[in-house]
Amino acid sequence: MRIPCPFCGPRDINEFAYSGDATLTRPADGEDMHDYVYLRDNLAGVHKEHWYHAAGCHAWLTVTRNVSTHEILDAALAHGATS
Amino acid sequence: MRYSLTSLIAQTLSGHTGWKPQWRDAAPKADYDIVIVGGGGHGLATAYYLAKEYGLKNIAVLEKSWIGSGNVGRNTTIIRSNYLLSGNIPLYEFSLKLWEGLEQDFNYNAMVSQRGVLNLFHSDGQRDAYARRGNMMRLNGADAELLDRDGVKALYPFLNFDAARFPIQGGLLQRRGGTVRHDAVAWGFARGASDRGVDVIQNCEVTGFDIVGGRVAGVTTTRGNIRAKKVGIAVAGSSSRVAAMAGLRLPIESHVLQAFVSEGLKPVIPGVITFGAGHFYISQSDKGGLVFGGDIDGYNSYAQRGNLPVVEDVCEGGMALMPSIGRARMLRNWGGLVDMSMDGSPIIDRTPVDGLYLNAGWCYGGFKATPGSGFAFAHLLAKDAPHPTATALRLDRFLSGRILDEKGQGAQPNLH
Numbered sequence: 124m125r126i127p128c129p130f131c132g133p134r135d136i137n138e139f140a141y142s143g144d145a146t147l148t149r150p151a152d153g154e155d156m157h158d159y160v161y162l163r164d165n166l167a168g169v170h171k172e173h174w175y176h177a178a179g180c181h182a183w184l185t186v187t188r189n190v191s192t193h194e195i196l197d198a199a200l201a202h203g204a205t206s
Numbered sequence: 207m208r209y210s211l212t213s214l215i216a217q218t219l220s221g222h223t224g225w226k227p228q229w230r231d232a233a234p235k236a237d238y239d240i241v242i243v244g245g246g247g248h249g250l251a252t253a254y255y256l257a258k259e260y261g262l263k264n265i266a267v268l269e270k271s272w273i274g275s276g277n278v279g280r281n282t283t284i285i286r287s288n289y290l291l292s293g294n295i296p297l298y299e300f301s302l303k304l305w306e307g308l309e310q311d312f313n314y315n316a317m318v319s320q321r322g323v324l325n326l327f328h329s330d331g332q333r334d335a336y337a338r339r340g341n342m343m344r345l346n347g348a349d350a351e352l353l354d355r356d357g358v359k360a361l362y363p364f365l366n367f368d369a370a371r372f373p374i375q376g377g378l379l380q381r382r383g384g385t386v387r388h389d390a391v392a393w394g395f396a397r398g399a400s401d402r403g404v405d406v407i408q409n410c411e412v413t414g415f416d417i418v419g420g421r422v423a424g425v426t427t428t429r430g431n432i433r434a435k436k437v438g439i440a441v442a443g444s445s446s447r448v449a450a451m452a453g454l455r456l457p458i459e460s461h462v463l464q465a466f467v468s469e470g471l472k473p474v475i476p477g478v479i480t481f482g483a484g485h486f487y488i489s490q491s492d493k494g495g496l497v498f499g500g501d502i503d504g505y506n507s508y509a510q511r512g513n514l515p516v517v518e519d520v521c522e523g524g525m526a527l528m529p530s531i532g533r534a535r536m537l538r539n540w541g542g543l544v545d546m547s548m549d550g551s552p553i554i555d556r557t558p559v560d561g562l563y564l565n566a567g568w569c570y571g572g573f574k575a576t577p578g579s580g581f582a583f584a585h586l587l588a589k590d591a592p593h594p595t596a597t598a599l600r601l602d603r604f605l606s607g608r609i610l611d612e613k614g615q616g617a618q619p620n621l622h
Contacts, residue, residue, distance in 0.1 A: 124513050137515040141505045141620055143459070160617050161457040161548045161604040165446035167508040190460075191508045 124188075127198045130180040138178035145171040145185045145201070167191045173201055228393060229400030234407050234429050238266045240587055241425055241434040243412050243448060244441035245269025247278035247388075247573065248565055250395035250406070251580020252440060252587070254312065257402035259581065260588035265404045266434075268427060270411035274392040277442050280542035281573040282465050282499050284478050284489065286323045286383035287348045290339050293598030293610045294551055295346035300595040301578025302348070302382060308577055314394030316386050317492065322477040323383030326358065326365075326527075328372040332482055336378040343380070351379045362479060364530050372483035372526060383478065385489055391576055415452040421560040422452070438563045438587050440579075443508070443543020445566035452559050456566065457548040457604050459619040462507035462541040463499070463570045464516055468534040470494030479527070486523025488531075496534060498524060502544060502570055504620040511541040544570045550622030551610035554582050554592065555601040563587055564601060569622055 124136040143163075150159055170190045176182050187197040217224055240256060242249045245267045256262045269275075285305050287298035309316050327333045333352075340350035354376045359367060367374045400406050407429070415437070416424040424433035441448050443460045471494050480487040488498040500520035503512045517539060525532055547553060547567030552575070557564050565583045568575060582593035592599070603609050604617075615621040 135515070136513060143506070143618075143620070157605050158455070162455040163446065163457070163459050164450070164455060165459050165506065166450065167447060167460075170506055172506065188505075190506045193507065193509050193511075193513070 124193055124195060126174060126186055126195060128176055128179060129200055130182055134179055138176060139174040140177045142173040142175060145173045228397045229406055232405035232407050234410060234432055237433045239264040240436045241432060242267045242438045242440060245273050245406060246276045246442060247391055247576040248579045249440040250392060250399055251576050252438060252583040253404045254395045254399040255581045255584035256588060257399055257404055260584055262588060263403050267404060267406050268410045268412055269408050272408050273396050274389050277542045277572060278392045279389050280540060281388055282497050283385045283388045285386055285574040286380055288343055288380045290342050290612050291610050292346060295343060295348060296595040297578050297582060298575060299346060299348045301575045304577035304581060312394045312398040314390060316390040316394055318386050320382050320384040322379055322381045324377045324379045324477060325480045326374050326377040326482040328375055328483045333375055340378050349380055349382050353377045353379050365528055369526060388573060417559055422562040436561045436587055438565060438583060440565040442545050442568060442572060445545045452562055454557055458545050458567055459506055460508055460543050461502045461546045461620060462509060462512045463502045463544045464512040464539055464541045465499045466520060466539040467537050468496040469537050471534060481523050481527040484523035484526060486520055486527060496531060508543060510543060546619035546622060548604060548617040548619060549609040549611040550613060552599050553601050554586060554596045554599045
């Protein structure tokens with residue numbers, strides 16, 4: 124897999140660190156955190172997920188990837204994204 | 207006895223045309239007392255022990271593909287019970303004891319070989335951690351032996367003891383650990399269950415659950431609707447997808463774990479060795495191939511194949527540990543779906559749907575647990591109460607705070 128980093132262009136997956144489902148929304152302080160921390164939809168097919176370009180530009184990305192085929196459909200900056 | 211030298215000679219002379227199928231290729235009936243979703247090792251073992259230990263009849267195992275097509279035929283065949291936490295060790299140790307008597311129990315040659323599992327350590331801190339782990343194992347009735355450098359050298363003189371970065375200081379040895387012929391485990395349990403009246407139904411994919419008033423009443427499948435009083439899910443990497451059909455979200459992510467086999471070599475590695483300074487483990491199959499593996503790839507996947515960075519990482523680990531394998535060629539590699547739980551430990555429990563039970567979250571280590579998991583899941587299905595060795599493997603432990611995080615990594619499935 125190669126991720127098309129908006130700053131660095133297509134880069135090897137080895138340069139990135141994975142941080143899971145990007146569609147989760149952190150609850151407000153004081154609300155129940157259990158579902159946010161522990162439960163995942165974990166479905167096959169298209170998956171939005173966070174990757175960190177650790178060995179590159181240090182940007183956090185929201186990557187859209189098909190987890191059934193490993194095809195990467197999109198990579199955008201996570202900063203400023205709503206989900 | 208079904209197989210003997212006499213039967214082999216007779217079949218040889220008649221061109222091997224007379225071998226009979228080992229289990230019935232059952233068609234689904236309309237009604238069962240218990241339906242197990244998933245005909246992998248754990249599902250088949252569950253059905254086997256339900257029939258044999260709990261005397262239940264009218265059971266079906268539904269497999270979407272063919273028996274042995276999933277992780278039971280994709281793993282690296284290692285058995286062990288070298289865990290750290292008191293909530294985990296009892297089940298794995300129970301499972302190891304079942305392995306020790308399994309071939310006699312289901313009358314099948316599963317080639318259980320207690321050749322020893324050795325975890326190497328390379329620093330003082332790691333030695334202390336392994337000493338603690340060994341003590342925990344012994345407190346829970348498992349065997350563990352802390353070897354110093356000379357002790358390891360006597361077993362495996364060819365390891366890279368004086369590597370500048372990761373010199374081998376010793377290892378934690380579990381002599382009762384070893385390897386098992388994995389396909390034979392699926393076949394043995396399938397035959398044993400089938401002989402006791404269990405319907406082992408292949409090419410029958412569950413497409414939904416029939417839930418009436420919060421209670422499971424049956425399943426819909428690609429081969430028609432099946433009514434059931436109780437349903438058990440044992441589908442490893444597909445756990446979240448199957449549970450979603452019952453309206454459940456699980457504390458699980460599906461990841462890909464790769465495994466590797468080299469070309470066949472003369473006997474060189476008598477046991478199982480794990481590298482302590484990287485993620486690499488290796489054993490040698492009876493056919494001579496070096497069987498090895500390492501980390502999961504680290505991202506959600508349903509692809510049943512991995513990527514090259516892990517191949518490189520695993521091979522680097524191998525070269526650091528035993529440079530002598532550098533000239534062996536890698537013959538093949540493959541990937542399997544693993545159900546990574548949020549604390550790295552499994553779940554054998556009821557679900558919020560009455561009559562629906564879950565066996566999942568085995569991460570990359572489900573094979574060794576096959577008999578114990580099946581026995582404990584059968585107990586849960588039969589008695590509606592957890593088996594004494596599985597009382598900590600609760601689905602709600604993430605809510606109650608009683609998590610079983612062997613590594614202390616937190617809710618990061620790709621790091622367990």
